[in-house]
Amino acid sequence: xxxxxPLNTSAITSFIQNxxxxxxxxxxxxxxxMQQAKGLAFTLGIVMSRLQGDLERFVKENTNEQDSxxxxxxxxxxxxx
Numbered sequence: 001x002x003x004x005x006p007l008n009t010s011a012i013t014s015f016i017q018n019x020x021x022x023x024x025x026x027x028x029x030x031x032x033x034m035q036q037a038k039g040l041a042f043t044l045g046i047v048m049s050r051l052q053g054d055l056e057r058f059v060k061e062n063t064n065e066q067d068s069x070x071x072x073x074x075x076x077x078x079x080x081x
Contacts, residue, residue: 007047011039 014036022030032040 004050007043007050009043009047011036011043012047015040 015032018030018032
């Protein structure tokens, strides 16, 4: 298992706070500086790629277990009355 450095999600947290404040003040828009927008975009990219990697690892680890488990199915034809 590889160790990953902790995610810095402060850009996401800051954006959410800005949206909450705008909503509370009934603002019609939220503005970001280019620096804020880049920080948010990069952070979201890192979070999404980390999640994708975690999902792929999860599927790989769990697929091997399921493939080795036998499945038994019995059919009796049922009653048609």
